[in-house]
Amino acid sequence: MKKYIPQEFEKKWIDYWLKEKTYQTPQSPDKKKKMYVLDMFPYPSGAGLHVGHPRGYTASDILARYYRMNGYAVLHPMGWDAFGLPAENAAIKAKKNPLDMVPRNIANFKRQMSMLGFSYDWERELATTDPEYYQWTQWLFIQFFKMGLLYKKNVPIHYCPVCKTGLAEEEVLSDGTHERCGNPITKKDLPQWIFRITAYADRLLEDLQGLNWPPGILEMQKNWIGKKTGITITYPVVAIGGAGGKETSDRIYRQLGTVSCFTTRPDTNFGATFIVLAPEHPFVASLLNSKLKNQKSKLEEIKKYVEQAKTKTEVERMLEGRKKTGVFTRLYALNQLNGKPMPVWISDFVLAQFGTGAVVGVPGHDLRDFEFASQFGIEVKRVVVGSDGDTSPISKKAQVQEEEGKMVNSDFLNGLDIHQATKKMMDYLEEKGWGKREVSYHIRDWIFSRQRYWGEPIPMIFCAECAKNQVKSQTTSENLKLEIENSLSGWFPVPEAELPVKLPYVKSYEPIETGESPLARINEFVETTCPNCGGKAKRETDTMPNWAGSCWYFLAFANPQILNSKFLTLNSNWLPVDWYIGGAEHAVLHLLYSRFWVKALNDLGLIKAKEPFIRLRNVGMILAEDNRKMSKSLGNVINPDEVVAEFGADSLRMYEMFMAPFSQEIAWSTKALQGVYRFLGRVWKIFQSQKSKVKSQKWEENKILVSKLNKTIEKVGRDILDFKFNTAIAAMMEFVNSWEAAIQLSIINFQLSNKNEQKDTGQSQLVLSADNAKKFLKILAPFAPFLAEEIWQTVLGEEKSIHRSSWPKIDREIMIKEDAAIPVQVNGKVRAVITVVATETSQENVVKKALQEERIQKYVEGKKYQVIYVKGKILNLVLS
Numbered sequence: 092m093k094k095y096i097p098q099e100f101e102k103k104w105i106d107y108w109l110k111e112k113t114y115q116t117p118q119s120p121d122k123k124k125k126m127y128v129l130d131m132f133p134y135p136s137g138a139g140l141h142v143g144h145p146r147g148y149t150a151s152d153i154l155a156r157y158y159r160m161n162g163y164a165v166l167h168p169m170g171w172d173a174f175g176l177p178a179e180n181a182a183i184k185a186k187k188n189p190l191d192m193v194p195r196n197i198a199n200f201k202r203q204m205s206m207l208g209f210s211y212d213w214e215r216e217l218a219t220t221d222p223e224y225y226q227w228t229q230w231l232f233i234q235f236f237k238m239g240l241l242y243k244k245n246v247p248i249h250y251c252p253v254c255k256t257g258l259a260e261e262e263v264l265s266d267g268t269h270e271r272c273g274n275p276i277t278k279k280d281l282p283q284w285i286f287r288i289t290a291y292a293d294r295l296l297e298d299l300q301g302l303n304w305p306p307g308i309l310e311m312q313k314n315w316i317g318k319k320t321g322i323t324i325t326y327p328v329v330a331i332g333g334a335g336g337k338e339t340s341d342r343i344y345r346q347l348g349t350v351s352c353f354t355t356r357p358d359t360n361f362g363a364t365f366i367v368l369a370p371e372h373p374f375v376a377s378l379l380n381s382k383l384k385n386q387k388s389k390l391e392e393i394k395k396y397v398e399q400a401k402t403k404t405e406v407e408r409m410l411e412g413r414k415k416t417g418v419f420t421r422l423y424a425l426n427q428l429n430g431k432p433m434p435v436w437i438s439d440f441v442l443a444q445f446g447t448g449a450v451v452g453v454p455g456h457d458l459r460d461f462e463f464a465s466q467f468g469i470e471v472k473r474v475v476v477g478s479d480g481d482t483s484p485i486s487k488k489a490q491v492q493e494e495e496g497k498m499v500n501s502d503f504l505n506g507l508d509i510h511q512a513t514k515k516m517m518d519y520l521e522e523k524g525w526g527k528r529e530v531s532y533h534i535r536d537w538i539f540s541r542q543r544y545w546g547e548p549i550p551m552i553f554c555a556e557c558a559k560n561q562v563k564s565q566t567t568s569e570n571l572k573l574e575i576e577n578s579l580s581g582w583f584p585v586p587e588a589e590l591p592v593k594l595p596y597v598k599s600y601e602p603i604e605t606g607e608s609p610l611a612r613i614n615e616f617v618e619t620t621c622p623n624c625g626g627k628a629k630r631e632t633d634t635m636p637n638w639a640g641s642c643w644y645f646l647a648f649a650n651p652q653i654l655n656s657k658f659l660t661l662n663s664n665w666l667p668v669d670w671y672i673g674g675a676e677h678a679v680l681h682l683l684y685s686r687f688w689v690k691a692l693n694d695l696g697l698i699k700a701k702e703p704f705i706r707l708r709n710v711g712m713i714l715a716e717d718n719r720k721m722s723k724s725l726g727n728v729i730n731p732d733e734v735v736a737e738f739g740a741d742s743l744r745m746y747e748m749f750m751a752p753f754s755q756e757i758a759w760s761t762k763a764l765q766g767v768y769r770f771l772g773r774v775w776k777i778f779q780s781q782k783s784k785v786k787s788q789k790w791e792e793n794k795i796l797v798s799k800l801n802k803t804i805e806k807v808g809r810d811i812l813d814f815k816f817n818t819a820i821a822a823m824m825e826f827v828n829s830w831e832a833a834i835q836l837s838i839i840n841f842q843l844s845n846k847n848e849q850k851d852t853g854q855s856q857l858v859l860s861a862d863n864a865k866k867f868l869k870i871l872a873p874f875a876p877f878l879a880e881e882i883w884q885t886v887l888g889e890e891k892s893i894h895r896s897s898w899p900k901i902d903r904e905i906m907i908k909e910d911a912a913i914p915v916q917v918n919g920k921v922r923a924v925i926t927v928v929a930t931e932t933s934q935e936n937v938v939k940k941a942l943q944e945e946r947i948q949k950y951v952e953g954k955k956y957q958v959i960y961v962k963g964k965i966l967n968l969v970l971s
């Protein structure tokens with residue numbers, strides 16, 4: 092018998108499928124029966140696929156194959172997220188241009204994906220770095236600009252000093268490092284193109300409701316958007332003092348300005364005892380500019396503190412927050428509720444970007460405020476009594492009361508619960524004109540400029556002359572603030588006919604220290620003419636972040652014609668994506684940005700979809716055998732090429748689906764992989780053993796096995812849709828066990844009953860009809876496409892690909908009949924449940940079986956009884 096040697100046939104089928112266009116996308120999908128199954132497309136690194144990639148890709152492949160076999164029009168494309176820092180950094184290291192390197196990486200990725208048998212339609216392949224693709228990324232940028240969604244501003248932004256580029260909030264990890272390179276982030280003032288994602292905050296939040304996504308990802312997006320309803324209270328800032336700036340009790344108030352604080356707990360405002368400003372707060376700047384009178388030495392102290400804060404990252408500031416630092420301004424804010432002056436401090440635990448950059452301190456009812464107040468000896472006041480009933484003054488941390496409770500020491504709020512009090516206080520403050528209800532968000536506008544070479548050039552032109560004359564491009568930006576709009580003077584989009592603005596091929600493209608893109612040094616690129624006045628002008632030299640291309644690639648897959656067209660059409664019956672599969676690490680990056688673009692494109696009328704991805708499933712990470720992350724430096728990387736060379740692609744696929752529940756992190760195990768390999772070898776052997784059997788011989792199909800097969804078909808189908816690939820495989824393994832056992836039993840039976848009178852020509856090994864055997868092969872096909880195709884065509888002699896066959900129909904008849912579980916009652920009480928084969932539910936047989944049960948014997952032995960039997964349902968033995 093031929094052995095299972097996957098290397099002998101896997102390559103053959105790769106070519107066959109390609110030649111036969113087995114996985115070609117149907118032209119126009121029927122709306123009801125379309126299925127768009129998409130992987131998060133990879134960044135094609137020089138290292139090629141690691142074994143983590145195929146885990147997600149195999150899952151999506153199984154899904155795509157399952158839907159195809161069930162008659163769906165399936166779109167299952169693949170492409171390359173090829174712009175961005177990792178590619179560029181790798182190219183710099185190799186002293187090559189990414190334009191040369193990336194295509195080679197792509198070719199290698201594609202080879203590996205084909206090797207693994209993924210059923211992508213390669214005719215729809217695209218890379219974000221193709222000019223035919225990024226011309227539209229640039230075109231979309233221009234449409235968003237015209238919509239008023241983009242502005243240019245000089246702002247302090249996150250900056251990676253190693254990558255030498257500005258970054259978005261979302262690219263800074265919670266430990267303050269750069270998401271791509273792991274180095275600590277600093278701050279830098281740079282002129283930036285900024286996307287008004289905040290204009291979509293409410294819709295991004297509300298539409299989360301309709302998504303079939305992992306709850307964890309939904310929660311992260313919700314928290315990132317961070318919508319809070321509260322009130323902004325404006326406090327007059329005053330100097331208190333007599334002659335010589337000395338503080339005295341005569342309280343001469345001079346109003347110097349105002350400070351606004353956002354709070355969600357205005358109910359506690361009678362307990363407010365101080366104000367803290369972020370070091371970047373404009374009030375601090377005007378203080379330092381001596382517009383406000385203050386002592387010189389004090390100013391020096393403030394200046395020093397502010398400068399120190401600048402050197403820290405946001406995260407450092409948040410973490411250090413447990414040990415508070417700060418400087419007193421010698422100024423006071425007036426709490427108008429009770430006329431009390433509250434000292435105004437500056438501290439770096441308050442961040443300028445969040446809220447108003449100023450915080451009102453209520454130390455009795457906020458732990459962080461309590462720590463600050465304790466540190467600097469500021470008064471603590473109780474205004475809420477909690478469920479513990481403690482009404483004493485708050486002097487210990489444990490007494491700080493942040494929970495539900497009733498108001499005390501709060502004038503007109505006394506006796507109310509905190510929710511009633513919050514509403515009443517908001518009404519009161521608004522009525523007095525001291526506050527305004529507001530909604531605050533955590534999400535910030537999206538910093539979209541990168542000072543790097545390897546990205547889409549931002550298609551904008553700046554004309555100094557037009558800027559001088561305050562001429563600017565027309566945008567439909569009713570909502571843009573005037574100051575932002577003014578910053579757009581002199582900026583014009585590149586005329587659309589001139590797209591793409593191609594990235595020039597250059598020798599030197601290393602990032603530079605000045606905070607400029609390396610493109611700024613290439614005169615031929617920079618110099619252009621003004622689309623408005625025709626005079627000399629300069630191109631924008633910043634490039635887009637690597638998230639740009641991935642914000643809409645799923646739309647391009649659905650509209651492949653656009654790559655060779657002068658028009659962009661994005662609507663398609665394929666949309667939205669039905670299944671999206673990939674890692675969880677892009678929760679508030681790619682997954683948020685692409686939702687934003689889709690909503691904006693919907694507003695532009697370019698697409699009907701309001702959300703890009705209906706269902707999202709996250710793939711768990713694969714660790715090395717030593718339970719650590721795989722890394723070159725640890726030497727524990729498993730290379731899929733080597734695995735396939737040794738065990739074949741089907742084993743790698745099956746193993747990665749079998750290793751653990753799909754979203755669970757799991758360590759690689761070569762031993763477990765071998766187990767899967769042996770399983771496939773057994774399947775191979777069974778089919779080989781059936782091949783040459785004499786067909787004319789009489790033989791009987793094993794009904795129990797057929798029933799089991801139908802149950803397996805049902806379970807595998809259900810498990811695929813539930814992403815329970817591991818249990819689907821377990822069910823198939825169990826079925827093969829039963830199949831083998833049935834064959835063994837059949838051989839023994841044959842020998843016993845024939846006593847060598849009849850020669851066994853192999854008919855004894857036939858326990859399943861050819862049709863049923865094929866059914867099993869079909870449900871295995873999505874998991875092990877090579878083995879299935881080889882058996883299907885070579886062993887069973889089928890002429891069309893198994894991957895074009897249909898998913899087997901379940902025979903429910905036989906499933907119900909088989910293994911009937913029949914309760915056996917004695918005098919109406921269930922004493923046992925016996926399992927009887929479908930064909931053997933006659934009364935005679937069932938009674939016989941029941942009497943073999945010890946639990947029944949016990950009651951009926953030596954006694955007379957009457958039999959009441961409902962066929963296949965229940966047996967009752969009534970003692971007389």
Ligand SMILES: [Zn+2]
Nearest residue numbers: 251254269272
């Ligand atoms: Zn970096």
Ligand SMILES: [Zn+2]
Nearest residue numbers: 554557621624
């Ligand atoms: Zn001009």
